[in-house]
Amino acid sequence: GAVVSQHPSRVICKSGTSVKIECRSLDFQATTMFWYRQFPKQSLMLMATSNEGSKATYEQGVEKDKFLINHASLTLSTLTVTSAHPEDSSFYICSGGQGASVETQYFGPGTRLLVL
Amino acid sequence: AQSVTQPDIHITVSEGASLELRCNYSYGATPYLFWYVQSPGQGLQLLLKYFSGDTLVQGIKGFEAEFKRSQSSFNLRKPSVHWSDAAEYFCAVGANGNEKLTFGTGTRLTIIP
Numbered sequence: 001g002a003v004v005s006q007h008p009s010r011v012i013c014k015s016g017t018s019v020k021i022e023c024r025s026l027d028f029q030a031t032t033m034f035w036y037r038q039f040p041k042q043s044l045m046l047m048a049t050s051n052e053g054s055k056a057t058y059e060q061g062v063e064k065d066k067f068l069i070n071h072a073s074l075t076l077s078t079l080t081v082t083s084a085h086p087e088d089s090s091f092y093i094c095s096g097g098q099g100a101s102v103e104t105q106y107f108g109p110g111t112r113l114l115v116l
Numbered sequence: 117a118q119s120v121t122q123p124d125i126h127i128t129v130s131e132g133a134s135l136e137l138r139c140n141y142s143y144g145a146t147p148y149l150f151w152y153v154q155s156p157g158q159g160l161q162l163l164l165k166y167f168s169g170d171t172l173v174q175g176i177k178g179f180e181a182e183f184k185r186s187q188s189s190f191n192l193r194k195p196s197v198h199w200s201d202a203a204e205y206f207c208a209v210g211a212n213g214n215e216k217l218t219f220g221t222g223t224r225l226t227i228i229p
Binding site: 006034041042043044045046049091093095105106107108109110112 | 152157158159160161162206210216217219220221222224
């Protein structure tokens with residue numbers, strides 16, 4: 001089956017620093033990648049959708065200047081949390097999709113971010 | 117806009133007992149429906165999905181779900197749960213041509229001996 005990896009799996013950083021999270025599709029080409037965040041005991045909330053080679057589309061309420069998304073290739077997307085604050089601490093999950101249908105969306109294992 | 121409701125926040129069942137997790141959706145056309153499982157600190161694993169055809173869908177780990185259009189439901193069932201089934205379960209809805217998935221708030225399943 002299709003595999004998506006994320007790196008790092010956990011990261012702790014100081015307030016004010018930037019953190020980059022990588023999402024890779026290992027055995028397929030992800031024309032679309034999605035970034036979600038999940039607060040403890042809550043559901044996944046879509047942050048943004050990115051298509052390879054174009055700018056990401058952010059959901060309402062998500063600051064695009066704070067959460068920088070790059071989808072430079074069909075197998076790699078990155079999420080950079082800039083000037084991180086403790087309230088950005090969360091579980092970030094990416095998924096990769098093929099084609100134009102939800103049926104081909106595969107999830108990564110997630111990255112736990114803790115901002116001190 | 118599509119939405120998903122999982123009415124049960126937390127369910128506890130005995131090992132070996134049957135299980136049903138509820139999911140209701142709101143969507144104007146025929147939806148694409150999914151059930152995912154998430155173990156603590158892990159990402160999502162797809163259990164099963166429904167797009168069209170037979171309304172009873174079989175998934176992995178012995179799970180099944182039934183799409184009932186009249187009730188706007190897609191409940192997940194398992195005839196006999198195992199201790200390893202303890203996890204968080206998410207129902208999600210999507211639409212063909214739109215890769216956005218909308219997730220329910222999840223149901224936490226606890227298994228007691």
